Structures are given as structure tokens and as C-alpha cells.
Amino acid sequence: MRKLILIFAIIWVSSSCKSTYTVTVYNLEPAPVVLAKDIKRIGIINEVGDRATSENIASLEALVKAADIKLSREGTEAALEGLLAELQKDKRFDTVMILSKTASLWERESNETKTIPWRDLKNLCLQNQLDAVFSLAFYQTDTRIMEKKSSMEELDMLRTRVVIPARELTLETLIENGWRIYDPFEEKVLDEIEVNEQVVTQAKGEDALNALRSMTDRADSLVSKSRGSGSAFGMRLKPSNKAVERQIYIKGSPLLVQAEQAVIDEDWLEAARLWQMDLNHEKPAIRAMACHNMAVLYEIKNDLDKALEWAIQARTHDDGKAHSQYLETLKTCASQKLQAEKQWEAIALLRK
Known part of the structure; x- marks a missing residue:
């Protein structure tokens, strides 16, 4: 018993003594894919082969497999539609179309690689x-x-709710899809990525088959994920904001501790006021923490020039690994932002 109490005490002390607070910032990054200016007309094709439908659907596994084959067809269509919609919003392209009946391009007896x-x-x-x-x-x-014993409520003959034995069914579906961009005239693959996503669905029923039949939202979830995958691939042609985590110091001095609640409340004016009072602290490490926090604040505001100035001050007070790494990270973010802004300018010119 004493050992258990000691373990809980250690966990509590560890959590209560955490020296940083995690915040999320959004930095503009350049497009991973840059197409030539003369690429104006886009065709979208489906290289996915058609899977045969299972004939034996008596067992739970066979039913799930048969459902997955149907959902794969729907998911494939949704993925292509998601890409189509995203590319049609891009005014750089004059034409974007889905090409049907293109399977003959690679499904030949002599084409063993299926490329x-x-x-x-x-x-x-x-x-x-x-x-x-x-x-x-x-x-x-x-x-x-995954299947396990459970219970569920239902109405009996007297319309009274009663608890009965049930089976809880959980389906974890991994969706794997890959995308490519071909430049046939240069004979180059301009981009190639693989995306893995997961859909988890749970339901209860008197037996596993009834639980499966009650999973009415599984198809919608899978189709939605697939459409999003296609849209995300199309967005690789544009700069985007990427979410990253940063650490703010909340321990080390009374003022840093006091500023913690302001950080939690996102009252950045109050937090900055308290941090700046620590800029003259007698300990260089505390001054560095305050400068670091100010750098993160300006990164949140998307003012990377100011963030860099504060990060340089932080390293001046304390040239430890953490402050040096953050300064280098900010330099990279500033360079990427400049590159992304140039891309947006180029995209704007192409749209005219």
C-alpha cells in the first residue's frame, strides 16, 4: 500500500513540476510540388484495379470483406472527386478532367509491372x-x-427498457492510398506520395452480425476520409500553414509561474507584461527563458522577424542547446515563409 501511495506521489509531483507549457503555432511553408508554368490542362486517372466481390458471405469475416470491396470502390471514386474539386479551384489550370476507361493503359499481358x-x-x-x-x-x-461481450438496452413487450446481453463489434479499417503526378512529355514522375488513414467504427447488437448491420456511419466516414485524401493531394501544389508545437517556460521565477494562467487563457498581453519584467533578472537563464517566451509569442503572431530578434537575445543570455536549436528552427521557418510568399506571388501572376 505504501509503495502504491509513493508511486502516485511521484506521478503527482512530476506532473505538477512540469517546467513548460505546449502551444501550437502555424507557419507558412512552401508547396511541396511546383509545376511548370506551361502545365495548364490536367487529366486525372485511376490506376486502381477492380477487386472481385466475395461469393461466400456467410461468416462475419466474409461480410466485412464484401463490404470493404464495395467501400473501396466508393472510396476510390470519392478520392478522385476530392482531387478534381481541389484542382478545379486552382485558377492556374484551364482544364481539369477525370478520364474514365483508362485501365487498358497498364492492364496488358505483357506489362508485368502494372505500370x-x-x-x-x-x-x-x-x-x-x-x-x-x-x-x-x-x-x-x-x-x-474485434469482438467482445457487452450489454445493451432495448424495449420489451411492455415498452420498458431492459438490459440484455450483447456483442460489441469494433472495426479498425486502415485506408492506404498512393498518388502520382506524371509529366509524360518529360517522362518524369513529378510527385509521388502514400497516405495512410484509419477509420474506427463501433456498434452493439444481439450478435456480431446485427452489430455489423447497425454500423450505418462506417461508409460515410470512409468516403469522407478518401475525399479528404484527394483534396489534400491537390493542395500540395500550394503553400500551406503547418501546425507545430512550441514550448513556453512556466517555471523558473515567480513571474514565469504567474504568467502561466495568462498563457492558458491566451491573454498574451498580460503574459508579455510579466515576461518583460524578467528581462532584468539577475540570473541569465531566467532572462533567456523570458526572451524565449517572447520569441514564441511573436511566432504565434506570425511575426518571424520579431521572433528571431527575441530568439537571438535568448541565446545571448544562455547559449544552451535548447535556445540554439530554437533559433535555427526560426531561421528555417523564416526562409520557408519567404519561399512560400514568392510562390503565392508566382501563382497570382499565372492566374491573370
Whole structure:
């Protein structure tokens, strides 16, 4: 018993003595993919093969597999539609279209690698007057089935709620999809990524099959995830804000401790007032912490120039690893922001 109390005491002390508070900042980063200025007409193709439907659907596993095959088809369509919608919003492109019936490009007996020959891709672009091809390279789902005893309420003959034995069914579906951008005329793959996402669905029923039938939102969740994947791939052509975590010091001096509540409340004016009172602290380490906090504050405000000034002061007071690393991180963020802003300017010119 004493040992258990001691363990809880150690955990409590550790949590109460945490010296930093985590905040989220958003930094502008350049687009991962930059297309040539003369790419104006885009075709979207589906390289995913069609899976055969299971004939034996008597068991739970077979039912889930059959459902996954159907959902994979719907998810594939949603992914392509998500990409189409995102690219159509990009005014740099004159035409964006989904090309159907393109399976013959790679499903040939002589094509063991199941890849599209550059010659055929080039002919596809010439036939449809396209400059580049975006492709859903693969799409597959893999579902893990978990079942356990549970209970549930139902109405009896007298319309009274009673508790009955039940089975709780959990399906964890991993969605794996890959995307490519082809430039057939240069014979280059301009971009290639793989995205993994998960959909978890739970339901109860008198038995596992009834629980499965009651999972009415599973299809919507999978289709939504897939559409989002396509949209996210299209957004790789534009700069975007990326969320990253930063640490604010909340221990070390009475003023840093006092500022903690202001940080939690996001009362940055009050937090800054307290931190600045520590800029003349007798200990260099405390002065460095206060400067570091001010740097994070200006990063939150998206003023990286000011953030850099404060980070330099922090390292001047204390040239330890943490302050040096943060300064280098801010330099990288500032460089990426400048590159992203130039990209936005170039995109704006192309849209005119």
C-alpha cells in the first residue's frame, strides 16, 4: 500500500513540476510540388484495379470483406472527386478532367509491372490535349475485426427498457492510398506520395452480425476520409500553414509561474507584461527563458522577424542547446515563409 501511495506521489509531483507549457503555432511553408508554368490542362486517372466481390458471405469475416470491396470502390471514386474539386479551384489550370476507361493503359499481358508505359501516357495526353496526368496509383483497405461481450438496452413487450446481453463489434479499417503526378512529355514522375488513414467504427447488437448491420456511419466516414485524401493531394501544389508545437517556460521565477494562467487563457498581453519584467533578472537563464517566451509569442503572431530578434537575445543570455536549436528552427521557418510568399506571388501572376 505504501509503495502504491509513493508511486502516485511521484506521478503527482512530476506532473505538477512540469517546467513548460505546449502551444501550437502555424507557419507558412512552401508547396511541396511546383509545376511548370506551361502545365495548364490536367487529366486525372485511376490506376486502381477492380477487386472481385466475395461469393461466400456467410461468416462475419466474409461480410466485412464484401463490404470493404464495395467501400473501396466508393472510396476510390470519392478520392478522385476530392482531387478534381481541389484542382478545379486552382485558377492556374484551364482544364481539369477525370478520364474514365483508362485501365487498358497498364492492364496488358505483357506489362508485368502494372505500370503505365510513357508512350501510352503521352498518347493519352495528345488525344485529350493534356499537359500532365494526376493518378490515384493505388487504393486498398484492410480491416481488423474485434469482438467482445457487452450489454445493451432495448424495449420489451411492455415498452420498458431492459438490459440484455450483447456483442460489441469494433472495426479498425486502415485506408492506404498512393498518388502520382506524371509529366509524360518529360517522362518524369513529378510527385509521388502514400497516405495512410484509419477509420474506427463501433456498434452493439444481439450478435456480431446485427452489430455489423447497425454500423450505418462506417461508409460515410470512409468516403469522407478518401475525399479528404484527394483534396489534400491537390493542395500540395500550394503553400500551406503547418501546425507545430512550441514550448513556453512556466517555471523558473515567480513571474514565469504567474504568467502561466495568462498563457492558458491566451491573454498574451498580460503574459508579455510579466515576461518583460524578467528581462532584468539577475540570473541569465531566467532572462533567456523570458526572451524565449517572447520569441514564441511573436511566432504565434506570425511575426518571424520579431521572433528571431527575441530568439537571438535568448541565446545571448544562455547559449544552451535548447535556445540554439530554437533559433535555427526560426531561421528555417523564416526562409520557408519567404519561399512560400514568392510562390503565392508566382501563382497570382499565372492566374491573370
